Amino acid sequence: MNLSKEIIEWRHHLHTIPEIGFEEAVTADFIANKLQEFGIEVVRGIGKTGMVGILKRGTSTKSIALRADFDAIPVEEQNDFCYASKNSGMMHGCGHDGHISMLLGAAYQLSQQDDFDGTVYFVFQPAEEQGTGAKAMIEDGLFTRWKMDSIYAMHNLPGLPVGDFLISPSSVMASENHFKIEVLADGGHAAMPHLGSDPVIAACNIVSALQSIITRNLDAIHEPAVLSVTDIKTNGGANVIPTVVTLSGDTRCFTDETQEYIKQAMERVVSGVTAAAGLSYNYEFSNCVLSTVNDASTSAIAVRVAKKVVGESKVNDNCKPYCISEDFSFMQREVPSCYMLVGNGLAGEKGGTALHLPHYDFNDDLLLIGANFWVELVRDQLPK
Numbered sequence: 591m592n593l594s595k596e597i598i599e600w601r602h603h604l605h606t607i608p609e610i611g612f613e614e615a616v617t618a619d620f621i622a623n624k625l626q627e628f629g630i631e632v633v634r635g636i637g638k639t640g641m642v643g644i645l646k647r648g649t650s651t652k653s654i655a656l657r658a659d660f661d662a663i664p665v666e667e668q669n670d671f672c673y674a675s676k677n678s679g680m681m682h683g684c685g686h687d688g689h690i691s692m693l694l695g696a697a698y699q700l701s702q703q704d705d706f707d708g709t710v711y712f713v714f715q716p717a718e719e720q721g722t723g724a725k726a727m728i729e730d731g732l733f734t735r736w737k738m739d740s741i742y743a744m745h746n747l748p749g750l751p752v753g754d755f756l757i758s759p760s761s762v763m764a765s766e767n768h769f770k771i772e773v774l775a776d777g778g779h780a781a782m783p784h785l786g787s788d789p790v791i792a793a794c795n796i797v798s799a800l801q802s803i804i805t806r807n808l809d810a811i812h813e814p815a816v817l818s819v820t821d822i823k824t825n826g827g828a829n830v831i832p833t834v835v836t837l838s839g840d841t842r843c844f845t846d847e848t849q850e851y852i853k854q855a856m857e858r859v860v861s862g863v864t865a866a867a868g869l870s871y872n873y874e875f876s877n878c879v880l881s882t883v884n885d886a887s888t889s890a891i892a893v894r895v896a897k898k899v900v901g902e903s904k905v906n907d908n909c910k911p912y913c914i915s916e917d918f919s920f921m922q923r924e925v926p927s928c929y930m931l932v933g934n935g936l937a938g939e940k941g942g943t944a945l946h947l948p949h950y951d952f953n954d955d956l957l958l959i960g961a962n963f964w965v966e967l968v969r970d971q972l973p974k
Contacts, residue, residue, distance in 0.1 A: 622641055631644040637732070643697060658692070692956075748943055764882075773837070793837055
């Protein structure tokens with residue numbers, strides 16, 4: 591097999607058939623068929639459309655898991671190349687077609703070799719964009735049915751030279767948390783506010799007071815966070831003081847401890863402001879995705895292997911965290927792990943269009959680099 595040619599063809603085919611999370615039936619069939627062609631055992635239905643490929647060599651009980659996500663996003667593609675999306679209203683705008691192909695390329699190479707000792711688990715995860723695929727796989731026994739000593743994942747990053755690795759020994763991406771606050775009052779007539787109670791003033795005070803949690807209660811250097819009220823609704827009118835004002839929004843931070851602090855501090859502010867106004871409230875804080883926090887020793891392994899594959903100058907072993915989120919974080923709470931970012935191309939050049947934009951495309955020059963990284967990682971961790 592001419593792997594360099596094949597892996598590009600896989601990626602282009604996958605790009606034409608994007609599917610949204612938990613609906614990736616055609617994509618899942620393609621992945622499973624390829625793994626089976628390589629002689630790799632496949633277990634499907636782990637997290638609905640997710641699957642695990644299992645490749646054993648030798649007698650060692652050691653193992654390693656490599657994860658790739660394979661869902662698309664609900665965006666109408668605006669590229670005009672021959673392999674553009676054939677499915678209206680959806681595209682591989684985040685590069686998961688490339689992630690699949692890199693891991694399949696590694697699976698093929700490893701299936702043809704006998705130079706490692708242990709078990710490799712190829713974890714293909716659905717519904718990453720929804721933030722629910724990782725949890726679904728875990729709930730279906732991903733880490734209880736199989737003994738995985740560690741798990742690794744990588745994601746392409748436009749704006750960075752192709753093949754450059756960003757690896758953090760700790761936090762690499764933020765948690766995503768949504769909140770909803772209802773300020774409850776009696777309402778009234780706008781011309782006679784003294785006869786009722788007004789939730790609007792209290793809601794405005796809450797919006798202002800919430801910002802003090804970030805700016806006055808958290809260390810700006812060691813506990814960076816974002817809190818945004820993004821929507822305000824009332825059931826009032828021009829001459830009607832409402833009975834309910836609903837505030838909703840989003841918070842991001844980089845550790846579980848900071849996330850819990852923000853959750854409690856927000857309710858403390860809401861409780862205090864509404865009590866002072868003689869009003870009541872409802873408060874909801876839902877964690878969508880945990881912060882992506884790497885294990886230091888596992889990250890050191892990834893750094894060592896990346897330097898071997900692309901050279902020391904192309905590896906940043908202490909990258910800054912990004913405020914985007916990734917549901918691989920749920921897997922990180924189960925076993926030692928490392929999540930890496932790898933350059934897809936500089937802005938204005940091939941692969942440089944930002945993620946989730948309708949003109950984005952994965953850079954084919956990255957495919958073999960990623961596949962070779964996975965192979966060398968397995969050799970490093972499961973030496974014969």
